Amino acid sequence: MSESMQDWLKSDDSKNYFELLRMPTVGADPTHIRDCVQAATWLKKWLKSIGADAELVLPEGGADGALPVPVVCGELKGAEGTTSVLVYGHYDVQPPDPLDLWDTPPFEPTVKDGRIYCRGAQDDKGQLFAFLCGVRELVARGVTIPTVKFVLDGQEESGSCTLFKLLEDRAFRKRIAADVMLVSDTGAAAELRPAIVAGLRGVNHFTVKLTAANRDLHSGEYGGIAPNAAQGMAELMASLHAPDGSIAVKGFCDGIVPPTEEELAAAEAGFADAAAYKADIGTEPCGGAAGKSIVQRNCFEPTIEVNGIHTGYGGPGSKTVIPCEAIAKLSTRLVPGQNPARTFEAVKEHLREHCPKGMEVSFPEDCGLSAAMRLPLASPLFRLAESVLAEMDPRGAVFMWDGASIPVVSALREATCAAPLLVGWGQPEDRIHSPNESFSLRQFAAAKDWAQRILSAI
Amino acid sequence: MSESMQDWLKSDDSKNYFELLRMPTVGADPTHIRDCVQAATWLKKWLKSIGADAELVLPEGGADGALPVPVVCGELKGAEGTTSVLVYGHYDVQPPDPLDLWDTPPFEPTVKDGRIYCRGAQDDKGQLFAFLCGVRELVARGVTIPTVKFVLDGQEESGSCTLFKLLEDRAFRKRIAADVMLVSDTGAAAELRPAIVAGLRGVNHFTVKLTAANRDLHSGEYGGIAPNAAQGMAELMASLHAPDGSIAVKGFCDGIVPPTEEELAAAEAGFADAAAYKADIGTEPCGGAAGKSIVQRNCFEPTIEVNGIHTGYGGPGSKTVIPCEAIAKLSTRLVPGQNPARTFEAVKEHLREHCPKGMEVSFPEDCGLSAAMRLPLASPLFRLAESVLAEMDPRGAVFMWDGASIPVVSALREATCAAPLLVGWGQPEDRIHSPNESFSLRQFAAAKDWAQRILSAI
Numbered sequence: 001m002s003e004s005m006q007d008w009l010k011s012d013d014s015k016n017y018f019e020l021l022r023m024p025t026v027g028a029d030p031t032h033i034r035d036c037v038q039a040a041t042w043l044k045k046w047l048k049s050i051g052a053d054a055e056l057v058l059p060e061g062g063a064d065g066a067l068p069v070p071v072v073c074g075e076l077k078g079a080e081g082t083t084s085v086l087v088y089g090h091y092d093v094q095p096p097d098p099l100d101l102w103d104t105p106p107f108e109p110t111v112k113d114g115r116i117y118c119r120g121a122q123d124d125k126g127q128l129f130a131f132l133c134g135v136r137e138l139v140a141r142g143v144t145i146p147t148v149k150f151v152l153d154g155q156e157e158s159g160s161c162t163l164f165k166l167l168e169d170r171a172f173r174k175r176i177a178a179d180v181m182l183v184s185d186t187g188a189a190a191e192l193r194p195a196i197v198a199g200l201r202g203v204n205h206f207t208v209k210l211t212a213a214n215r216d217l218h219s220g221e222y223g224g225i226a227p228n229a230a231q232g233m234a235e236l237m238a239s240l241h242a243p244d245g246s247i248a249v250k251g252f253c254d255g256i257v258p259p260t261e262e263e264l265a266a267a268e269a270g271f272a273d274a275a276a277y278k279a280d281i282g283t284e285p286c287g288g289a290a291g292k293s294i295v296q297r298n299c300f301e302p303t304i305e306v307n308g309i310h311t312g313y314g315g316p317g318s319k320t321v322i323p324c325e326a327i328a329k330l331s332t333r334l335v336p337g338q339n340p341a342r343t344f345e346a347v348k349e350h351l352r353e354h355c356p357k358g359m360e361v362s363f364p365e366d367c368g369l370s371a372a373m374r375l376p377l378a379s380p381l382f383r384l385a386e387s388v389l390a391e392m393d394p395r396g397a398v399f400m401w402d403g404a405s406i407p408v409v410s411a412l413r414e415a416t417c418a419a420p421l422l423v424g425w426g427q428p429e430d431r432i433h434s435p436n437e438s439f440s441l442r443q444f445a446a447a448k449d450w451a452q453r454i455l456s457a458i
Numbered sequence: 459m460s461e462s463m464q465d466w467l468k469s470d471d472s473k474n475y476f477e478l479l480r481m482p483t484v485g486a487d488p489t490h491i492r493d494c495v496q497a498a499t500w501l502k503k504w505l506k507s508i509g510a511d512a513e514l515v516l517p518e519g520g521a522d523g524a525l526p527v528p529v530v531c532g533e534l535k536g537a538e539g540t541t542s543v544l545v546y547g548h549y550d551v552q553p554p555d556p557l558d559l560w561d562t563p564p565f566e567p568t569v570k571d572g573r574i575y576c577r578g579a580q581d582d583k584g585q586l587f588a589f590l591c592g593v594r595e596l597v598a599r600g601v602t603i604p605t606v607k608f609v610l611d612g613q614e615e616s617g618s619c620t621l622f623k624l625l626e627d628r629a630f631r632k633r634i635a636a637d638v639m640l641v642s643d644t645g646a647a648a649e650l651r652p653a654i655v656a657g658l659r660g661v662n663h664f665t666v667k668l669t670a671a672n673r674d675l676h677s678g679e680y681g682g683i684a685p686n687a688a689q690g691m692a693e694l695m696a697s698l699h700a701p702d703g704s705i706a707v708k709g710f711c712d713g714i715v716p717p718t719e720e721e722l723a724a725a726e727a728g729f730a731d732a733a734a735y736k737a738d739i740g741t742e743p744c745g746g747a748a749g750k751s752i753v754q755r756n757c758f759e760p761t762i763e764v765n766g767i768h769t770g771y772g773g774p775g776s777k778t779v780i781p782c783e784a785i786a787k788l789s790t791r792l793v794p795g796q797n798p799a800r801t802f803e804a805v806k807e808h809l810r811e812h813c814p815k816g817m818e819v820s821f822p823e824d825c826g827l828s829a830a831m832r833l834p835l836a837s838p839l840f841r842l843a844e845s846v847l848a849e850m851d852p853r854g855a856v857f858m859w860d861g862a863s864i865p866v867v868s869a870l871r872e873a874t875c876a877a878p879l880l881v882g883w884g885q886p887e888d889r890i891h892s893p894n895e896s897f898s899l900r901q902f903a904a905a906k907d908w909a910q911r912i913l914s915a916i
Binding site for chain 2: 227
């Protein structure tokens, strides 16, 4: 744990990690498919180098509408009769844009002040590879470990379409079946205090398209006559929330199961306060519905977020057009009790109902749905994890209900019946999904240490 | 007038016109400044070739914040003691994007079915150059004509900043002083029936910027906590109009002078009906406030149009970010009685008041203001124009109140005391400001004919 940056930079771990980071594995972007396949092949070889079986897997006939980004599946045979463990992580990353806000090249790992800056440095190449390095260390040390199966996803950031397709196949499900599922793709609490994730929100992301006239029109000649798709999209997006910030989509919040008092209290204990958020994001942490606490809004309430709007002119000076088309990217985060398919229908129905005169709304692209997950606090696996984490850190672990989603984790849980254990080492300053993403050596070391300790303990 | 396309394509007029069209004179775009200067130099030489004095003019010290796109000023000395005429037109064009919607290269004139396709084919290189060809023809024929002064603007599409600056200079104003101002930058009525423009709307265009957090944030980790600039911009833009389509900005409509009954009746006579608009634009002509006729909405009511919104992700698949910044391009069209500066203040005040929590609104760029213009129908110049147009076309002329703006025309009128006469030959199928802009040989010939007839008659 006290390894110095200079020593670490000479190690195979860091060299391999940097090699993996240099591959721009934007799994959602067709122009990066070769990079994804290259990274998958690289991971397969790496797994083999530590004695595991490994191969690239794609569904027969492909996944509907998805790019053929392979899943890396591997297995490291352990002691007979022991508990089997499934390790899930992802090697794809978010797109790096806006590129101009990066201080260093987004796919060139750059070391500064104990941190490695690169897209994917943390999410999830960093967390995943640090965990894998822990496994490598155990093997090298000859420690007896359970059978470890690896499922390394190349499309987590865009809905894990290929893996979802694979899970439809009984043989594949059998192949990856395990007792416990370990996931290193979440955050620790403040100041790197260990955290066990007891809940994840579900997610649904899709594209909304609004069309008006048959072409962009002159805003003078047609102003007052033609419907305006930019204005229409603004009205549509604004209609999703009530003035108090609550969700205004009928039926969207149906069935929500609120947290228990125990869960709410535990969540509050592990959470940063409003001042910390303000310092972090640079503005008031005022998203979500008025009248609910930050913890409620982030952990136990759903959201509908506009991830982007693009319509009409955006260059220098002006172009006085009435745009004929507008695109919005939306994502919703879901909590237990919400039926993902029904929430999607509710949003579509809302947008159709609110579609302005003279325009048509459509949904040209959707990237998959996943339900929220909430795990019971009083489970033997959580007890074991708590005791291992207390050995690592005298402060002990807290429970967290993560506002983010790992859609495939619920699906893997159902498909394999494995009990999920999500312990990760992310921190807000890592800036995942943002420019200048980074991961510290301290975090890398913690993730590697955790891998060794939990696999030895299970 | 009955010249065939084949004959015309062999003429110097068409060769010169095509040469002018090939220069991508996007006056608002810094990357095209060399093209603008090249076109201005080309026009100067052309004017000299027909016997006029001509030079490129820029204000000393430049115009604030504007690119140094020169104004081409020229003078063709006419008979002593005759009326002097100022010819105003512009050689800059709108940006060509969206490029993928063009069927032919936007800056390569392409002839198809009697039409020339090119950005600027009509607006205003086509209308202007056809008029200039009429002047050339008069000179070649040795006809006695009045002194003709030329002011050819390179920034009409972005606010004529340089020309506005020049108009502050008394010597410049004196230099371009004239009795009558001829402008060929407007439309004819349906089926190319001649039209005299008796009114223009004013315009104001500017950029709105909304900032929220200090970076784009993960929509799971921060969803429910962070304010969302995409959603905020949608709310801001939606707030500009009431549900019935009327303008919701307090003070914006103050002072509006409604049309007289005679003006309204004349405007209705020269206007296309709703069915024609639907056929043209491909959707219901339902822009503007409910309860007012199309003519009222287009000619005598102001508008606030969103010309573009850009924020967050817009690529393939999804990127689940909470955008930290959003840009919108707005333009407003103004009618007589509205004070342009006060309308701008009203919009800014409205947006500041409606700025969502945790965000900041700013106005990083504005491209100039101009008031609306409405000319009295019973003027001697209009009588003369009506009789000349009746000679050209047995249907005679109609009066039109153009929904568009030529900001500099009001300013030139004030600066020179010249009586404006706006007769142009645009048609909706020209698709100005849109992809696949075009101009027909028939329109080109009409504009050229008009130039010869009106200059002979004045």
